[in-house]
Amino acid sequence: MNKDRRTARHLVSVALVTVALLTACHSAVFTRSESRVRDDTLAREVKNRFLEARQLDLSRIDVSAENGVIYLSGESGNSESKFVAEQLALGITGVKRVVNKLEVQP
Amino acid sequence: MSLRRLDCMVLMGCLLLSPQTALAQSEKTWSAGGFLDLSYGLDFNFPDNHRWRSKETTQRVNELSPNLGYAYFEKDPTAGSRWGIELAAQAGRDTESLVPSGREQPIGGADVLRHVARANVSYLAPLGSGLTLTAGIFRGFRNYESYYAKNNFNYTRAYLTDYNPNFMMGAGAEYEVSPAMELSLFVINEYNYLAHANNLPGYAAVMEWRASKHLTAYQNLYYGPDQQLTDVKYWRLFSDSTLEWRELDWTVALSFDVGTERMAEQPDSPRTFWMGSALFTQWNLTGPWSVAVRPELFWDRNGRVTGFEQFIWANTSTLEYRRHFGPHLGILRLEHRYDRSTGQEGGFFKNGLTAAGQPQLTPGQHLIWLSAIWALDF
Numbered sequence: 047m048n049k050d051r052r053t054a055r056h057l058v059s060v061a062l063v064t065v066a067l068l069t070a071c072h073s074a075v076f077t078r079s080e081s082r083v084r085d086d087t088l089a090r091e092v093k094n095r096f097l098e099a100r101q102l103d104l105s106r107i108d109v110s111a112e113n114g115v116i117y118l119s120g121e122s123g124n125s126e127s128k129f130v131a132e133q134l135a136l137g138i139t140g141v142k143r144v145v146n147k148l149e150v151q152p
Numbered sequence: 153m154s155l156r157r158l159d160c161m162v163l164m165g166c167l168l169l170s171p172q173t174a175l176a177q178s179e180k181t182w183s184a185g186g187f188l189d190l191s192y193g194l195d196f197n198f199p200d201n202h203r204w205r206s207k208e209t210t211q212r213v214n215e216l217s218p219n220l221g222y223a224y225f226e227k228d229p230t231a232g233s234r235w236g237i238e239l240a241a242q243a244g245r246d247t248e249s250l251v252p253s254g255r256e257q258p259i260g261g262a263d264v265l266r267h268v269a270r271a272n273v274s275y276l277a278p279l280g281s282g283l284t285l286t287a288g289i290f291r292g293f294r295n296y297e298s299y300y301a302k303n304n305f306n307y308t309r310a311y312l313t314d315y316n317p318n319f320m321m322g323a324g325a326e327y328e329v330s331p332a333m334e335l336s337l338f339v340i341n342e343y344n345y346l347a348h349a350n351n352l353p354g355y356a357a358v359m360e361w362r363a364s365k366h367l368t369a370y371q372n373l374y375y376g377p378d379q380q381l382t383d384v385k386y387w388r389l390f391s392d393s394t395l396e397w398r399e400l401d402w403t404v405a406l407s408f409d410v411g412t413e414r415m416a417e418q419p420d421s422p423r424t425f426w427m428g429s430a431l432f433t434q435w436n437l438t439g440p441w442s443v444a445v446r447p448e449l450f451w452d453r454n455g456r457v458t459g460f461e462q463f464i465w466a467n468t469s470t471l472e473y474r475r476h477f478g479p480h481l482g483i484l485r486l487e488h489r490y491d492r493s494t495g496q497e498g499g500f501f502k503n504g505l506t507a508a509g510q511p512q513l514t515p516g517q518h519l520i521w522l523s524a525i526w527a528l529d530f
Binding site: 085087090093094097098100101102105107111117119120121123124126145147148149150 | 181228229230231238259269276284303332333334360361396400440475478479489529
Protein backbone atom coordinates (compact mmCIF):
# COMPACT_ATOMS: atom_id res chain seq x y z
CA MET A 47 0.00 0.00 0.00
CA ASN A 48 2.85 2.35 0.93
CA LYS A 49 4.57 1.55 -2.34
CA ASP A 50 1.39 2.40 -4.27
CA ARG A 51 1.13 5.72 -2.46
CA ARG A 52 4.77 6.48 -3.15
CA THR A 53 4.30 5.61 -6.82
CA ALA A 54 1.25 7.84 -7.02
CA ARG A 55 3.11 10.72 -5.34
CA HIS A 56 6.01 10.34 -7.75
CA LEU A 57 3.71 10.24 -10.74
CA VAL A 58 1.79 13.34 -9.65
CA SER A 59 5.04 15.26 -9.03
CA VAL A 60 6.46 14.31 -12.39
CA ALA A 61 3.20 15.12 -14.15
CA LEU A 62 3.09 18.58 -12.53
CA VAL A 63 6.70 19.36 -13.43
CA THR A 64 6.15 18.11 -16.96
CA VAL A 65 3.03 20.22 -17.44
CA ALA A 66 4.82 23.30 -16.08
CA LEU A 67 7.79 22.81 -18.37
CA LEU A 68 5.71 22.09 -21.43
CA THR A 69 3.57 25.16 -20.75
CA ALA A 70 6.70 27.28 -20.48
CA CYS A 71 8.03 25.69 -23.66
CA HIS A 72 4.77 26.33 -25.51
CA SER A 73 4.70 30.00 -24.53
CA ALA A 74 8.38 30.42 -25.41
CA VAL A 75 8.07 28.74 -28.78
CA PHE A 76 4.81 30.19 -29.96
CA THR A 77 4.94 33.72 -28.58
CA ARG A 78 8.32 34.94 -29.76
CA SER A 79 9.12 38.55 -29.05
CA GLU A 80 10.79 40.83 -31.61
CA SER A 81 14.11 40.67 -29.74
CA ARG A 82 13.90 36.87 -29.68
CA VAL A 83 13.37 36.80 -33.44
CA ARG A 84 16.36 39.15 -33.91
CA ASP A 85 18.54 37.00 -31.67
CA ASP A 86 17.53 33.81 -33.45
CA THR A 87 18.39 35.43 -36.80
CA LEU A 88 21.79 36.54 -35.48
CA ALA A 89 22.57 33.10 -34.09
CA ARG A 90 21.64 31.50 -37.42
CA GLU A 91 23.91 33.92 -39.30
CA VAL A 92 26.85 33.06 -37.03
CA LYS A 93 26.18 29.32 -37.42
CA ASN A 94 26.03 29.79 -41.17
CA ARG A 95 29.42 31.56 -41.17
CA PHE A 96 30.88 28.61 -39.27
CA LEU A 97 29.38 26.13 -41.73
CA GLU A 98 30.65 28.12 -44.72
CA ALA A 99 34.17 28.42 -43.24
CA ARG A 100 34.56 24.61 -43.50
CA GLN A 101 37.20 24.47 -40.78
CA LEU A 102 37.15 21.37 -38.61
CA ASP A 103 37.40 23.34 -35.39
CA LEU A 104 34.32 25.40 -36.19
CA SER A 105 32.08 22.39 -36.64
CA ARG A 106 31.28 21.69 -32.99
CA ILE A 107 30.58 25.16 -31.64
CA ASP A 108 27.32 25.98 -29.89
CA VAL A 109 26.02 29.43 -30.73
CA SER A 110 23.34 31.35 -28.90
CA ALA A 111 22.31 35.00 -28.83
CA GLU A 112 20.88 37.17 -26.07
CA ASN A 113 20.00 40.79 -26.83
CA GLY A 114 22.59 41.00 -29.61
CA VAL A 115 25.34 39.36 -27.56
CA ILE A 116 26.68 36.15 -29.14
CA TYR A 117 27.72 33.32 -26.81
CA LEU A 118 30.12 30.74 -28.17
CA SER A 119 30.52 27.53 -26.19
CA GLY A 120 31.68 23.98 -26.76
CA GLU A 121 35.04 22.81 -27.96
CA SER A 122 37.73 24.15 -30.18
CA GLY A 123 40.90 22.34 -31.26
CA ASN A 124 43.30 25.24 -30.67
CA SER A 125 43.47 28.85 -29.60
CA GLU A 126 43.74 30.02 -33.21
CA SER A 127 40.34 28.60 -34.16
CA LYS A 128 38.91 30.08 -30.96
CA PHE A 129 40.09 33.47 -32.20
CA VAL A 130 38.80 32.85 -35.75
CA ALA A 131 35.35 31.89 -34.42
CA GLU A 132 35.16 35.09 -32.42
CA GLN A 133 36.24 37.26 -35.34
CA LEU A 134 33.73 35.61 -37.69
CA ALA A 135 30.93 36.27 -35.21
CA LEU A 136 32.02 39.86 -34.63
CA GLY A 137 31.95 40.48 -38.39
CA ILE A 138 28.18 40.08 -38.53
CA THR A 139 26.10 43.24 -38.53
CA GLY A 140 24.01 43.52 -35.38
CA VAL A 141 26.38 41.59 -33.12
CA LYS A 142 27.13 43.84 -30.15
CA ARG A 143 29.66 41.64 -28.42
CA VAL A 144 30.95 38.07 -28.42
CA VAL A 145 31.34 36.11 -25.21
CA ASN A 146 33.81 33.40 -26.10
CA LYS A 147 33.51 30.38 -23.79
CA LEU A 148 35.11 27.92 -26.17
CA GLU A 149 37.28 25.33 -24.46
CA VAL A 150 40.51 24.46 -26.19
CA GLN A 151 40.95 20.67 -25.96
CA PRO A 152 44.47 19.52 -26.83
CA MET B 153 7.62 45.53 -14.35
CA SER B 154 7.33 43.29 -17.38
CA LEU B 155 9.09 39.97 -17.37
CA ARG B 156 11.12 40.94 -20.41
CA ARG B 157 12.37 44.08 -18.69
CA LEU B 158 13.24 42.11 -15.58
CA ASP B 159 15.02 39.62 -17.81
CA CYS B 160 17.07 42.41 -19.42
CA MET B 161 17.98 43.86 -16.03
CA VAL B 162 19.18 40.48 -14.78
CA LEU B 163 21.19 40.01 -17.96
CA MET B 164 22.69 43.49 -17.69
CA GLY B 165 23.59 42.84 -14.07
CA CYS B 166 25.35 39.63 -15.01
CA LEU B 167 27.23 41.34 -17.82
CA LEU B 168 28.34 44.16 -15.57
CA LEU B 169 29.57 41.67 -13.03
CA SER B 170 31.47 39.80 -15.69
CA PRO B 171 35.10 40.81 -16.10
CA GLN B 172 35.29 38.49 -19.10
CA THR B 173 32.83 40.32 -21.32
CA ALA B 174 34.53 43.68 -20.81
CA LEU B 175 37.83 42.37 -22.15
CA ALA B 176 38.93 41.58 -25.64
CA GLN B 177 38.12 37.88 -25.49
CA SER B 178 40.51 36.72 -28.16
CA GLU B 179 43.55 38.06 -26.31
CA LYS B 180 42.95 35.68 -23.43
CA THR B 181 44.94 32.47 -23.45
CA TRP B 182 43.84 31.25 -20.03
CA SER B 183 40.41 30.39 -18.72
CA ALA B 184 38.93 29.07 -15.50
CA GLY B 185 35.53 28.00 -14.28
CA GLY B 186 33.41 25.03 -13.40
CA PHE B 187 29.96 23.54 -13.34
CA LEU B 188 27.50 21.70 -11.14
CA ASP B 189 25.25 18.93 -12.40
CA LEU B 190 22.26 17.89 -10.28
CA SER B 191 19.42 15.58 -11.26
CA TYR B 192 16.52 13.46 -10.13
CA GLY B 193 15.77 10.30 -12.07
CA LEU B 194 12.46 8.59 -11.53
CA ASP B 195 12.71 4.87 -12.24
CA PHE B 196 9.22 3.36 -12.50
CA ASN B 197 10.59 -0.03 -11.40
CA PHE B 198 11.40 1.54 -7.99
CA PRO B 199 14.50 -0.61 -7.31
CA ASP B 200 15.28 -0.95 -3.61
CA ASN B 201 18.98 -0.35 -4.25
CA HIS B 202 18.33 2.89 -6.20
CA ARG B 203 20.62 1.66 -8.96
CA TRP B 204 20.48 1.66 -12.74
CA ARG B 205 21.99 -1.66 -13.72
CA SER B 206 24.76 -1.68 -16.39
CA LYS B 207 25.18 2.10 -16.34
CA GLU B 208 28.37 3.96 -15.47
CA THR B 209 27.02 7.53 -15.34
CA THR B 210 23.69 8.67 -13.79
CA GLN B 211 23.62 5.41 -11.85
CA ARG B 212 21.47 6.56 -8.96
CA VAL B 213 17.69 6.69 -9.38
CA ASN B 214 14.74 7.77 -7.26
CA GLU B 215 16.83 10.19 -5.25
CA LEU B 216 18.31 13.63 -5.75
CA SER B 217 21.75 12.98 -7.17
CA PRO B 218 24.70 15.40 -7.31
CA ASN B 219 26.18 13.70 -10.35
CA LEU B 220 29.08 16.02 -11.01
CA GLY B 221 30.93 19.06 -9.73
CA TYR B 222 33.83 20.27 -11.88
CA ALA B 223 36.38 23.07 -11.58
CA TYR B 224 39.13 23.85 -14.08
CA PHE B 225 41.99 26.14 -14.96
CA GLU B 226 43.70 26.08 -18.34
CA LYS B 227 46.25 28.03 -20.29
CA ASP B 228 46.19 27.35 -24.03
CA PRO B 229 49.44 26.84 -25.94
CA THR B 230 49.76 29.52 -28.64
CA ALA B 231 52.38 30.66 -31.17
CA GLY B 232 53.29 33.49 -28.77
CA SER B 233 53.43 31.36 -25.63
CA ARG B 234 54.01 27.76 -26.58
CA TRP B 235 53.48 26.00 -23.25
CA GLY B 236 49.99 25.14 -22.07
CA ILE B 237 48.58 23.60 -18.91
CA GLU B 238 45.25 22.06 -18.04
CA LEU B 239 44.12 21.30 -14.48
CA ALA B 240 40.65 20.14 -13.49
CA ALA B 241 39.11 18.51 -10.44
CA GLN B 242 35.81 16.66 -10.34
CA ALA B 243 33.57 15.00 -7.76
CA GLY B 244 30.14 13.44 -7.64
CA ARG B 245 28.27 10.20 -8.20
CA ASP B 246 29.38 9.89 -11.82
CA THR B 247 33.04 9.65 -10.80
CA GLU B 248 32.43 6.61 -8.55
CA SER B 249 32.35 4.14 -11.43
CA LEU B 250 35.62 5.43 -12.89
CA VAL B 251 37.44 3.26 -10.35
CA PRO B 252 37.54 -0.25 -11.81
CA SER B 253 35.88 -3.11 -9.97
CA GLY B 254 35.22 -6.76 -10.73
CA ARG B 255 37.71 -8.24 -13.20
CA GLU B 256 39.92 -5.15 -13.44
CA GLN B 257 42.44 -4.09 -10.81
CA PRO B 258 42.63 -0.37 -10.01
CA ILE B 259 45.94 1.49 -9.99
CA GLY B 260 47.24 2.72 -6.65
CA GLY B 261 45.43 5.85 -5.50
CA ALA B 262 42.60 5.35 -8.01
CA ASP B 263 40.03 6.59 -5.53
CA VAL B 264 41.86 9.92 -5.34
CA LEU B 265 42.75 10.05 -9.03
CA ARG B 266 39.09 9.76 -10.08
CA HIS B 267 38.79 13.34 -8.86
CA VAL B 268 41.50 14.48 -11.28
CA ALA B 269 39.77 15.14 -14.59
CA ARG B 270 42.70 16.93 -16.26
CA ALA B 271 46.33 17.31 -15.24
CA ASN B 272 48.51 17.82 -18.27
CA VAL B 273 51.08 20.07 -19.89
CA SER B 274 51.22 20.71 -23.61
CA TYR B 275 53.67 22.28 -26.01
CA LEU B 276 52.89 23.73 -29.43
CA ALA B 277 55.94 22.83 -31.50
CA PRO B 278 56.78 25.16 -34.43
CA LEU B 279 56.39 22.44 -37.02
CA GLY B 280 54.22 22.87 -40.12
CA SER B 281 50.79 24.10 -39.13
CA GLY B 282 51.50 23.20 -35.50
CA LEU B 283 52.24 19.98 -33.66
CA THR B 284 50.79 19.89 -30.14
CA LEU B 285 52.46 17.53 -27.68
CA THR B 286 50.58 16.66 -24.49
CA ALA B 287 51.45 14.57 -21.41
CA GLY B 288 49.53 13.73 -18.23
CA ILE B 289 45.82 13.02 -17.71
CA PHE B 290 43.82 14.41 -20.59
CA ARG B 291 40.57 14.05 -22.44
CA GLY B 292 39.96 10.61 -23.94
CA PHE B 293 38.45 9.69 -27.29
CA ARG B 294 36.65 12.25 -29.44
CA ASN B 295 33.49 10.19 -29.20
CA TYR B 296 30.44 12.12 -30.24
CA GLU B 297 28.89 12.41 -26.81
CA SER B 298 30.87 13.89 -23.95
CA TYR B 299 31.33 12.28 -20.55
CA TYR B 300 29.91 15.54 -19.21
CA ALA B 301 26.15 16.05 -19.68
CA LYS B 302 26.68 19.80 -20.05
CA ASN B 303 28.08 19.34 -23.56
CA ASN B 304 25.45 16.91 -24.87
CA PHE B 305 22.04 16.92 -26.52
CA ASN B 306 20.53 14.59 -23.91
CA TYR B 307 21.05 14.44 -20.17
CA THR B 308 21.72 10.74 -19.64
CA ARG B 309 24.54 9.37 -21.75
CA ALA B 310 24.34 6.54 -24.26
CA TYR B 311 25.75 3.15 -23.21
CA LEU B 312 28.50 3.45 -25.80
CA THR B 313 29.62 6.74 -24.24
CA ASP B 314 29.82 5.13 -20.80
CA TYR B 315 32.06 2.35 -22.09
CA ASN B 316 34.44 4.51 -24.15
CA PRO B 317 37.83 5.67 -22.84
CA ASN B 318 36.62 9.09 -21.73
CA PHE B 319 39.91 9.88 -19.99
CA MET B 320 43.46 8.93 -20.92
CA MET B 321 46.76 8.91 -19.04
CA GLY B 322 50.01 9.07 -20.98
CA ALA B 323 51.40 11.21 -23.79
CA GLY B 324 50.22 12.19 -27.25
CA ALA B 325 50.80 14.28 -30.34
CA GLU B 326 48.17 16.13 -32.37
CA TYR B 327 48.81 17.52 -35.83
CA GLU B 328 46.62 19.67 -38.05
CA VAL B 329 47.04 18.10 -41.49
CA SER B 330 44.79 20.75 -43.03
CA PRO B 331 42.18 23.19 -41.69
CA ALA B 332 39.66 20.38 -42.23
CA MET B 333 41.61 17.44 -40.77
CA GLU B 334 43.45 16.61 -37.54
CA LEU B 335 45.29 13.46 -36.59
CA SER B 336 46.37 12.44 -33.08
CA LEU B 337 48.41 9.55 -31.72
CA PHE B 338 48.66 8.56 -28.06
CA VAL B 339 50.65 6.17 -25.90
CA ILE B 340 48.56 5.47 -22.80
CA ASN B 341 48.57 3.23 -19.75
CA GLU B 342 45.32 1.29 -20.29
CA TYR B 343 41.91 1.44 -21.97
CA ASN B 344 40.49 2.36 -18.56
CA TYR B 345 42.94 4.99 -17.30
CA LEU B 346 42.49 3.98 -13.64
CA ALA B 347 43.03 0.26 -14.24
CA HIS B 348 46.34 -1.54 -13.92
CA ALA B 349 46.60 -4.98 -15.48
CA ASN B 350 50.20 -4.84 -16.67
CA ASN B 351 53.10 -2.48 -17.28
CA LEU B 352 52.88 -2.34 -21.07
CA PRO B 353 51.40 0.71 -22.79
CA GLY B 354 48.35 0.82 -25.04
CA TYR B 355 48.04 2.84 -28.24
CA ALA B 356 45.28 5.14 -29.47
CA ALA B 357 44.70 7.10 -32.66
CA VAL B 358 42.12 9.78 -33.40
CA MET B 359 41.11 11.31 -36.71
CA GLU B 360 38.71 14.21 -37.18
CA TRP B 361 37.81 15.23 -40.73
CA ARG B 362 35.37 17.81 -41.94
CA ALA B 363 34.52 16.23 -45.27
CA SER B 364 32.16 18.95 -46.52
CA LYS B 365 30.24 21.98 -45.35
CA HIS B 366 27.77 19.81 -43.45
CA LEU B 367 29.53 16.48 -42.94
CA THR B 368 32.19 15.68 -40.33
CA ALA B 369 33.71 12.28 -39.62
CA TYR B 370 35.39 11.11 -36.40
CA GLN B 371 37.38 7.91 -36.02
CA ASN B 372 38.96 6.63 -32.79
CA LEU B 373 41.03 3.46 -32.49
CA TYR B 374 42.55 1.65 -29.52
CA TYR B 375 44.93 -1.31 -29.52
CA GLY B 376 46.64 -2.55 -26.40
CA PRO B 377 46.98 -5.12 -23.61
CA ASP B 378 44.39 -4.87 -20.84
CA GLN B 379 44.96 -8.21 -19.10
CA GLN B 380 47.76 -9.69 -17.01
CA LEU B 381 48.91 -11.86 -19.90
CA THR B 382 50.28 -9.47 -22.48
CA ASP B 383 50.78 -11.63 -25.60
CA VAL B 384 49.63 -9.72 -28.65
CA LYS B 385 46.85 -12.26 -29.22
CA TYR B 386 45.20 -11.04 -26.00
CA TRP B 387 45.30 -7.36 -26.90
CA ARG B 388 42.11 -5.39 -27.08
CA LEU B 389 41.01 -3.80 -30.34
CA PHE B 390 38.37 -1.11 -30.20
CA SER B 391 36.95 1.26 -32.78
CA ASP B 392 34.58 4.21 -32.38
CA SER B 393 33.28 5.89 -35.56
CA THR B 394 30.91 8.81 -36.06
CA LEU B 395 29.41 10.62 -39.02
CA GLU B 396 27.78 13.96 -38.26
CA TRP B 397 25.50 16.03 -40.49
CA ARG B 398 24.98 19.58 -39.26
CA GLU B 399 22.42 22.11 -40.49
CA LEU B 400 21.61 25.51 -39.01
CA ASP B 401 18.75 24.30 -36.80
CA TRP B 402 19.32 20.59 -36.52
CA THR B 403 22.09 18.04 -36.21
CA VAL B 404 22.16 14.30 -36.77
CA ALA B 405 25.10 12.05 -35.90
CA LEU B 406 25.44 8.29 -36.13
CA SER B 407 28.01 6.53 -33.96
CA PHE B 408 29.13 2.93 -34.15
CA ASP B 409 31.46 1.18 -31.70
CA VAL B 410 32.94 -2.28 -31.85
CA GLY B 411 35.43 -3.99 -29.54
CA THR B 412 37.00 -7.42 -29.25
CA GLU B 413 39.50 -9.21 -27.01
CA ARG B 414 40.51 -12.81 -26.24
CA MET B 415 40.06 -13.77 -22.59
CA ALA B 416 43.46 -15.02 -21.45
CA GLU B 417 42.31 -16.52 -18.15
CA GLN B 418 39.53 -18.66 -19.57
CA PRO B 419 39.97 -22.16 -21.11
CA ASP B 420 40.63 -21.90 -24.88
CA SER B 421 40.82 -18.11 -24.54
CA PRO B 422 37.42 -17.37 -26.13
CA ARG B 423 37.08 -14.16 -28.12
CA THR B 424 34.81 -11.61 -26.50
CA PHE B 425 32.90 -9.08 -28.52
CA TRP B 426 30.80 -6.01 -27.90
CA MET B 427 29.26 -3.33 -30.07
CA GLY B 428 27.05 -0.29 -29.72
CA SER B 429 25.38 2.27 -31.90
CA ALA B 430 23.48 5.49 -31.29
CA LEU B 431 21.76 8.06 -33.45
CA PHE B 432 22.11 11.51 -31.89
CA THR B 433 19.59 14.07 -33.12
CA GLN B 434 18.84 17.58 -31.95
CA TRP B 435 16.53 20.27 -33.26
CA ASN B 436 16.77 23.84 -32.03
CA LEU B 437 13.15 25.02 -31.69
CA THR B 438 13.86 28.67 -30.95
CA GLY B 439 16.32 30.60 -28.80
CA PRO B 440 17.09 28.53 -25.73
CA TRP B 441 14.67 25.65 -26.48
CA SER B 442 15.76 22.41 -28.11
CA VAL B 443 14.50 18.87 -28.40
CA ALA B 444 16.67 15.80 -28.84
CA VAL B 445 15.89 12.17 -29.58
CA ARG B 446 18.46 9.39 -29.34
CA PRO B 447 17.71 5.76 -30.23
CA GLU B 448 20.57 3.40 -29.35
CA LEU B 449 21.59 -0.21 -28.90
CA PHE B 450 24.39 -2.02 -27.10
CA TRP B 451 25.31 -5.69 -27.39
CA ASP B 452 27.70 -7.15 -24.83
CA ARG B 453 27.87 -10.69 -26.20
CA ASN B 454 30.14 -12.06 -23.47
CA GLY B 455 29.55 -9.57 -20.67
CA ARG B 456 33.07 -8.20 -21.12
CA VAL B 457 32.31 -4.52 -20.55
CA THR B 458 28.97 -4.31 -18.71
CA GLY B 459 29.60 -7.45 -16.69
CA PHE B 460 26.49 -9.17 -18.09
CA GLU B 461 25.72 -10.98 -21.33
CA GLN B 462 22.94 -8.85 -22.70
CA PHE B 463 21.48 -6.89 -25.59
CA ILE B 464 20.13 -3.45 -24.71
CA TRP B 465 18.13 -1.04 -26.79
CA ALA B 466 16.86 2.30 -25.59
CA ASN B 467 15.25 5.49 -26.73
CA THR B 468 15.78 8.87 -25.06
CA SER B 469 13.74 12.02 -25.67
CA THR B 470 14.82 15.34 -24.17
CA LEU B 471 13.43 18.84 -23.89
CA GLU B 472 16.17 21.36 -23.15
CA TYR B 473 16.24 24.97 -21.99
CA ARG B 474 19.77 26.44 -22.26
CA ARG B 475 20.57 30.05 -21.51
CA HIS B 476 23.67 32.19 -20.96
CA PHE B 477 23.77 35.09 -18.52
CA GLY B 478 27.16 36.73 -18.86
CA PRO B 479 29.71 34.20 -17.64
CA HIS B 480 26.92 31.94 -16.34
CA LEU B 481 25.17 29.17 -18.22
CA GLY B 482 22.03 27.43 -17.02
CA ILE B 483 20.69 24.22 -18.56
CA LEU B 484 17.40 22.57 -17.59
CA ARG B 485 16.42 19.27 -19.15
CA LEU B 486 13.35 17.09 -18.90
CA GLU B 487 13.93 13.64 -20.31
CA HIS B 488 12.14 10.37 -20.82
CA ARG B 489 13.88 7.17 -21.72
CA TYR B 490 12.87 3.58 -22.15
CA ASP B 491 15.49 0.85 -21.91
CA ARG B 492 15.06 -2.82 -22.68
CA SER B 493 17.66 -5.41 -21.78
CA THR B 494 17.37 -9.02 -22.93
CA GLY B 495 19.74 -11.98 -22.96
CA GLN B 496 20.97 -14.60 -20.55
CA GLU B 497 22.04 -12.08 -17.90
CA GLY B 498 20.05 -9.05 -19.02
CA GLY B 499 17.59 -6.96 -17.07
CA PHE B 500 17.21 -3.93 -14.85
CA PHE B 501 16.70 -3.78 -11.13
CA LYS B 502 13.18 -3.67 -9.75
CA ASN B 503 11.82 -3.59 -6.23
CA GLY B 504 11.89 -6.81 -4.21
CA LEU B 505 14.37 -9.62 -3.72
CA THR B 506 14.69 -13.08 -5.18
CA ALA B 507 14.70 -16.19 -2.97
CA ALA B 508 18.52 -15.98 -3.02
CA GLY B 509 18.37 -12.47 -1.61
CA GLN B 510 19.39 -10.77 -4.85
CA PRO B 511 17.55 -7.76 -6.34
CA GLN B 512 14.84 -8.82 -8.78
CA LEU B 513 15.30 -8.05 -12.45
CA THR B 514 12.92 -7.00 -15.18
CA PRO B 515 13.64 -6.51 -18.91
CA GLY B 516 12.07 -3.04 -19.30
CA GLN B 517 12.74 0.27 -17.58
CA HIS B 518 10.94 3.60 -17.93
CA LEU B 519 12.80 6.63 -16.56
CA ILE B 520 12.01 10.31 -16.29
CA TRP B 521 14.87 12.67 -15.53
CA LEU B 522 14.81 16.26 -14.45
CA SER B 523 18.24 17.87 -14.44
CA ALA B 524 19.77 21.24 -13.70
CA ILE B 525 23.29 22.27 -14.74
CA TRP B 526 24.89 25.56 -13.81
CA ALA B 527 28.23 26.54 -15.31
CA LEU B 528 30.51 29.51 -14.80
CA ASP B 529 33.44 30.39 -17.05
CA PHE B 530 35.91 33.23 -16.59
